[in-house]
Amino acid sequence: MSPLDARRISLEEAREAQADRSRRYVELARARRFLPEKISPFYRRKLEEEFAALGSFEGPLARGALASEDRLNLSAPHEIADWVDDRSNTPEGGEDSTIRKYADRVLFTPTSICAGHCLYCFRQDILAERHEREDYAFDARLARLEALLDADSALREVVISGGDPLTLPAAALRRVLEAVTARPGLRAPRVHSRAPIFAPQSVTPVKAAALGAARARLVLHVVHPYEICGEVEAGLRRLQAEGVRLYNQFPLLRGVNDHPQVLARIVEKLDDLGVRTLSVFVPEPIHGSAAYRVSLARIETIWREFRQTNPSWISAIRLALDSPLGKAQLEDLLRREGEWAIFRRLQGEIRYPDFPAALDLPGSLETLLWKG
Numbered sequence: 001m002s003p004l005d006a007r008r009i010s011l012e013e014a015r016e017a018q019a020d021r022s023r024r025y026v027e028l029a030r031a032r033r034f035l036p037e038k039i040s041p042f043y044r045r046k047l048e049e050e051f052a053a054l055g056s057f058e059g060p061l062a063r064g065a066l067a068s069e070d071r072l073n074l075s076a077p078h079e080i081a082d083w084v085d086d087r088s089n090t091p092e093g094g095e096d097s098t099i100r101k102y103a104d105r106v107l108f109t110p111t112s113i114c115a116g117h118c119l120y121c122f123r124q125d126i127l128a129e130r131h132e133r134e135d136y137a138f139d140a141r142l143a144r145l146e147a148l149l150d151a152d153s154a155l156r157e158v159v160i161s162g163g164d165p166l167t168l169p170a171a172a173l174r175r176v177l178e179a180v181t182a183r184p185g186l187r188a189p190r191v192h193s194r195a196p197i198f199a200p201q202s203v204t205p206v207k208a209a210a211l212g213a214a215r216a217r218l219v220l221h222v223v224h225p226y227e228i229c230g231e232v233e234a235g236l237r238r239l240q241a242e243g244v245r246l247y248n249q250f251p252l253l254r255g256v257n258d259h260p261q262v263l264a265r266i267v268e269k270l271d272d273l274g275v276r277t278l279s280v281f282v283p284e285p286i287h288g289s290a291a292y293r294v295s296l297a298r299i300e301t302i303w304r305e306f307r308q309t310n311p312s313w314i315s316a317i318r319l320a321l322d323s324p325l326g327k328a329q330l331e332d333l334l335r336r337e338g339e340w341a342i343f344r345r346l347q348g349e350i351r352y353p354d355f356p357a358a359l360d361l362p363g364s365l366e367t368l369l370w371k372g
Contacts, residue, residue, distance in 0.1 A: 011055060018057040018066060025067035033081075034288055035124040038117035039065050040199045046226065053370055060224050060256045060368050063291075064118055070255075070291035071119055077339065078353035081125040083284040085324040097141040098148055101326065105157040108145050110138055110176055112163040116198035118221075120253055120292040122284045122322075127163065138172055146179050149186070157187045166195035170206040177214035188215040196220060197227050200235035212242025220248045220275065224257055225265040226371065228273070236273055249279040252299060252319075253292040255363040260306040262368050267314045282321040285353050293355040296341055298362070300330060323350045 022037055029036045039047065043065065050059040057066050086099050099107040112127050121127065149155060158180045165173060180189040191211065195202050197220065211218060218239060222228060236246060248270050252258060257266065267277045283293040294302070299319075307315045320327040321343065328343040328350055335342050336354075343350040 011051075014051070014056045021067045021069065021072060024072055028067075028072060032287060033125060035117045035119070035121055035127060037066060037119070038114065040116045042200065042231070043116050043198050046229075050226070050370070054367065058255075058367065059370060060262075060363070061226060063255045064120060064223060064253065065116065067119065068255075068291060071288065074290040074359065075287075076285065076290040076293065076353070076355055076359060079285050079287045079289065081287055083122070083286050083324075084322050086123065086126055088324070098145055101324075103154050105159060106145075106148065106155055107159045107161055108141075108176070109162050110141050110145075110160065110165055110172070111168055113167045114162065114164045114198070115167055115195040115202055118194070118223075120251065120256075120283065120289065122251070122286055122289075124288075125286070138168075142175060142179060145176075149179070149183055153185065155186065157190060159190045159192065161192040164193050164195050165191055166193040166203055166207060170204060170210060173207055174210040177210055177216065181214050188217060190217045190219060192219045192221070194221040196235045196239070197222055197232060200231050203235050203239065205238065208239050208242045208244065211239065211244045215243065215245075217245045217247060219278070220246065220270075221250055222248050222266060222270060222275075223250045223253060224262065225269050225369075228269050233273060236275065240274060246273075246275040248275050248277045249281065251281040251283050251292070252294055252302070253283060254294050254360065255368075256292065257368065258294055258298075258302060258363045259365050259368055260302055260309060261365065263302070263306050264310050264314055265369070267310075267317065271313065277317050279318045279320050279327075282319070283355075284322065285355070290355070290359060293360075295355045295357045295360040296333075296352075297357065298360055303330065321350070321352060323352070325350055 025037060028034065047057070047062050047065065050061050051057055058068070090099055097109050099109070145158070149158070160176060165176065168176070177189055180186050239246060250266070257263060263280065270277055282299060283289055285293065303319050318329065320329055323343070323345070325345045325347045328345055332343045332345065333341060334344045334349065339354055341352045341354050343352060
């Protein structure tokens with residue numbers, strides 16, 4: 001057998017193995033209320049490029065979008081469905097379209113639809129539940145938001161998330177933005193979206209103009225430097241041309257970006273495009289997250305090297321752990337009690353179950369940055 005034939009057979013076997021994992025994940029997602037795999041044609045091309053280079057679907061982009069053996073089988077102690085406790089922060093009568101953890105802002109989710117699914121999604125419990133209900137009552141959700149804004153003068157900001165608000169039709173997106181901008185006591189709307197990464201063509205000139213007219217702040221979710229390409233850059237420039245301010249925040253994910261050099265590449269590449277990185281988040285201990293979590297000891301090591309080996313315009317960003325009591329940082333760590341790390345917030349203590357070091361197998365830099 002020639003080397004060419006051997007490689008062809010190896011690639012075919014790798015495709016069959018991934019197809020089998022994806023089939024098994026369909027059943028797991030249905031049984032455990034996980035989001036199913038959903039990959040846009042645009043992002044699928046990136047996965048195919050990665051597969052052709054690595055000869056497997058074990059690269060950093062595939063790990064976030066396709067079921068791995070870890071995603072199918074790995075778990076850690078004390079995982080729960082909803083770590084940040086979104087349900088208890090839902091105002092009475094708001095169902096799950098308005099979530100209010102802070103007195104001065106509200107999270108509004110006008111849709112549960114995304115351009116693609118991140119298998120590490122930390123809101124998948126609520127989103128999967130919505131998908132089961134097939135509840136896309138946009139008008140009712142918007143009416144509830146407007147009633148809340150009119151009734152509570154303490155609110156200063158609306159964070160529009162989802163799902164992904166940029167999957168809405170342009171007219172619906174404009175209605176949401178105008179509901180915010182029509183109320184002078186509110187800041188410019190903040191919109192969180194991964195659509196410019198999963199499907200840049202979905203961010204049409206009409207949607208970009210609506211965001212610009214609202215002076216919106218658009219927070220992206222770029223988890224790896226290879227997600228940024230010419231088409232993504234063109235979409236971001238289209239938004240900037242309309243006056244949209246661009247930011248980024250993302251989780252630290254094992255096998256995706258768990259190395260200081262990868263973090264620096266993300267921040268620097270986005271900075272070159274005029275996108276400001278705000279935060280890197282510690283992965284939350286939800287069901288199915290063990291494939292992506294990193295132990296606190298290794299997070300501290302990664303973060304220390306990241307901060308010490310990069311200039312401040314790269315390293316001056318926040319590392320945060322979201323929680324039911326708000327966002328904690330490493331300096332908020334009070335003590336350890338066995339497998340628990342105790343963080344302090346003004347509202348009280350946060351008991352975080354650390355990820356076991358024995359399960360924390362680092363991503364290989366050769367794979368994480370396979371393009372060199």
